[in-house]
Amino acid sequence: MSKVAEQVEQLINPLFESDAKLSEYELVDVEYKKEGENWFLRVYIDKDDGINLDDCQKVSSALDVLLDEHDVVPNSYFLEVSSPGIERPLKKPSDFEKFIGKKAKIKGYVAIYDKQKEVIGVIADTTDTDVTIHIENNIEVTIKYDQIASAHLWVDF
Template structure:
């Protein structure tokens, strides 16, 4: 079974768990790192996620994974918060974090740079717009962005 299909199946298992406990599924990935496969689930909720929240989701998901057994390989299940520098993945993330400072990493250089920081203006028609530190308005196709995260400011 493909990696993408496994992620879809696991997401379908997570949806009722997220709804029941009022969590948001931020991201889900099934990846191989070295010799190990990892099933990573990133959750959030109003006020932030606790270790107990992660344990609750992990146990509920484990029950469903054990019942259905959709993953042939052995894997390590990790449930955690997306962190302060959470990635923006869903369209709703771009709306929620308008006005926040974000870091953007591109697949290919634009104006000889692959990394940008600026205030998120928003997402429209698959174009992400920011205002950089020099007050320039920059727009990037979502397809050209490797990752966009909330910036950690000190």
């Protein structure tokens, strides 16, 4: 995560916790990327019953004020607030815990199972340090969070 994205995340979490109008939202991820000649600050949010356009607008308006106030983004940028989608990323231990029983795709920095760096399975259990997923043939694999390069929910189409 870029330094700007980290600073923005540190501003948003307290806002969601302290503002009654925003307390229903969860910050899923923040990205700060240059695409072509433009910079984009993307903020992904979620709530229990899903995100709609009105939610994105409400959070975007609050973030505009907050970001102008703190001036942590060094370039001009486009702010995009959206849902993380049905294959939302899993970043924190609490994300994995929230989705126990759901299917996920996990990519590791090192081989996770059978010399493969990538597995798909059902999240079976979590701790503060690792996640256990149930993969093929009743096999469970435990993966330390610091060995996970990326993870997201997986939907079979």
